[in-house]
Structure formats: structure tokens, C-alpha cells
Amino acid sequence: MDWTLVRDLVTWALLLSGSFFFVVGAVGMVRMPDLFTRMHAASVTETLGVGLLLAGMMLEAGIGQITAKLFILGALFFFASPVSTHALAQAALHMSVKPKLAKDLAARDAAAGE
Amino acid sequence: MRHISLIFVLGLFWLLLSGFFTTFLLSLGVLTVVVAVLATHRMAAIDQEGHPVQLALRAVTFLPWLIWEIVKSAWSVSKIILDPKLPISPTMTTVTAGQKTVVGVNVYGNSITLTPGTVTVGVQGKKLAIHALTQDGAADLEAGAMDARVTRFEGGAA
Numbered sequence: 001m002d003w004t005l006v007r008d009l010v011t012w013a014l015l016l017s018g019s020f021f022f023v024v025g026a027v028g029m030v031r032m033p034d035l036f037t038r039m040h041a042a043s044v045t046e047t048l049g050v051g052l053l054l055a056g057m058m059l060e061a062g063i064g065q066i067t068a069k070l071f072i073l074g075a076l077f078f079f080a081s082p083v084s085t086h087a088l089a090q091a092a093l094h095m096s097v098k099p100k101l102a103k104d105l106a107a108r109d110a111a112a113g114e
Numbered sequence: 115m116r117h118i119s120l121i122f123v124l125g126l127f128w129l130l131l132s133g134f135f136t137t138f139l140l141s142l143g144v145l146t147v148v149v150a151v152l153a154t155h156r157m158a159a160i161d162q163e164g165h166p167v168q169l170a171l172r173a174v175t176f177l178p179w180l181i182w183e184i185v186k187s188a189w190s191v192s193k194i195i196l197d198p199k200l201p202i203s204p205t206m207t208t209v210t211a212g213q214k215t216v217v218g219v220n221v222y223g224n225s226i227t228l229t230p231g232t233v234t235v236g237v238q239g240k241k242l243a244i245h246a247l248t249q250d251g252a253a254d255l256e257a258g259a260m261d262a263r264v265t266r267f268e269g270g271a272a
Contacts, residue, residue: 021192028195036233037204040191040247043230048188051181068130082227082234089235089245099245102203 011060018052025049033108035092036099039085046081050074116160119167121151166217169267176267183260184229191230191247204245205252211240212261218268225264226255 021044028041054074058067100108128143154160162168169176194201211219223234223242231251236243246252255261 021188024192024195028191031195031200032202034204036235036245037202037247039233039245040231041195043228043233044188044191044195047184047228047230048192065130065133072127072130078228079224082224085227086223086234089233093235099204099206102205102249105202105204 007059011056014052014056014059018049018054018056021045021049021052033105034100035097036089039088043081043085046077050077116162116165116167117151117155120154120160120165121147123165123167124150162215163217168269169217169221172267172269176263179263180225180228183225187232187251188230194247202247203249204247205249206235207244207246207252207256209242209244209255209258209261211242212258212265213240213268215268218264221267222261222264225260229260 025041025043025045028044029038032038032041051074054070058070061067061070124147125143128147132139132143134140151160154164159165211222213219213222219237219240219242223237226232226234226242226244231247232255233245234242235245244252244255246255
């Protein structure tokens with residue numbers, strides 16, 4: 001049994017699935033109707049996307065300083081991303097950007113259907 | 115006690131980033147840590163908010179729980195994004211944080227934001243204003259499972 005091959009395969013699976021969630025987040029950014037819903041799409045990228053990519057890189061780096069640094073990088077994302085998301089949402093509300101709620105979207109869809 | 119723990123954490127952080135164990139670089143590291151701890155001490159910031167090491171032990175079970183919640187909701191948000199009909203129902207709601215300390219409320223608000231599909235957009239005392247991608251997501255938060263879990267993590271009852 002060649003463990004290097006197994007490790008490489010798992011790494012590829014992690015890197016590819018991480019990239020997949022990056023693309024999903026980007027698609028969401030385009031499809032979502034307003035700033036607040038776009039933030040939800042972005043958080044898919046910065047949680048699952050980043051997490052899976054870092055896990056894949058850690059597996060390939062093995063136990064050592066690089067893995068420790070990748071772990072610290074993950075912790076930075078983990079603690080900084082909610083803060084920046086919250087700051088963005090607060091700034092938007094201060095500038096009186098109103099979130100489009102379910103009933104607004106329903107009204108828009110009805111208008112588009114006519 | 116909290117000072118010793120901060121010295122330990124900063125020292126470990128410096129060693130991991132440096133990776134060199136020569137006398138000169140190690141003494142620079144010690145100097146940096148001492149200056150950082152002294153400066154933080156002068157700001158009176160080494161307390162249960164600035165260095166919440168009292169949560170470290172309970173974080174061992176809380177963090178895996180939170181990460182699993184994040185994975186589950188990231189997956190459901192991904193399904194919504196890839197659904198041709200884009201079945202979203204954006205909702206604003208307010209939830210009350212049941213935590214006693216500022217750190218607890220902070221952890222709760224950030225846990226909500228970290229979980230895809232819900233974002234804390236405002237904090238007034240213990241009232242958190244939430245923007246949720248779907249009505250179901252808002253209802254899940256109002257049901258209070260995450261609130262109870264964070265309260266347990268904080269060390270309170272429930």
C-alpha cells in the first residue's frame with residue numbers, strides 16, 4: 001500500500017472540494033439580489049472554501065512549522081471574517097442601505113411577471 | 115496567572131512563526147514578548163475580555179460543535195445558490211442573547227455571523243439584530259439551540 005498516493009488523493013479531494021466552494025461563493029455573489037444576501041454567499045467561501053483548502057495544504061505539508069503556520073492562518077480567518085462581515089453590515093446600515101426582504105422580492109417578481 | 119498564560123501563548127506564537135533557535139533570535143523573541151505583555155498590562159487589557167483563557171478548556175468541545183454547524187449551514191447555503199429557482203426569503207429578526215458576560219454575547223454574535231446564512235448586523239446590549247438568508251434560518255436561530263450552546267460554553271446555566 002502506497003501511503004504517499006493515498007495522501008495525495010485525499011489532498012486532491014480536499015483542494016478540489018475547497019475550490020468548488022470558492023466557485024459556489026462567487027456564483028452566489030453574482031446571483032444574489034442585494035448586499036446582505038451577497039454576504040451570505042461570501043461566507044460560504046470564507047468558511048468551507050478556505051477551510052478545505054487549508055486542510056488539503058496541511059495534509060501535504062505534514063507535521064511541522066508550515067502546518068502550524070497554516071493553522072494560524074485558519075485561526076485568523078476564523079476570528080477576523082465575522083468581524084469584517086459585521087463591520088460591512090453595520091457600515092451599510094449606517095449609509096441607510098435597506099436589506100431587500102422576502103416581501104420586496106415577491107413584489108419584484110410579481111412586477112417582472114406582468 | 116493570566117499574565118503567565120499570555121506570555122506562554124505569545125512565546126509559542128513567536129516560536130512557531132520564527133522556527134529559528136539561535137541565541138540571538140531567541141533573545142529578540144523574549145524581548146518582544148516582554149514588551150508586548152508590558153504594553154498590554156499598561157492598557158489594563160489582560161483580563162477575561164482581552165485574554166479569555168478561562169474558555170480554553172470548554173473550547174475543546176465547543177469549537178468542533180461550531181465547525182460542524184458551519185459545515186452544515188455552508189452546505190445548505192451552497193444548495194440554495196446552485197438551485198435554479200434561488201429559493202431565498204431574506205428576513206430581519208431580533209434575538210436575545212442569554213449569555214451573562216460581554217465575552218459570551220460576543221461569541222454568540224460571531225458564531226451567528228460565522229454560520230453561513232445568518233449575519234449579526236447590529237448589537238444593542240443583549241438584543242442582536244439578525245439578517246437571515248431564509249425564513250427557516252431565522253426560525254432556527256429564534257428556536258435558541260445555538261444560544262443555549264454558547265451559554266454552556268460561557269460557563270453559565272442551561
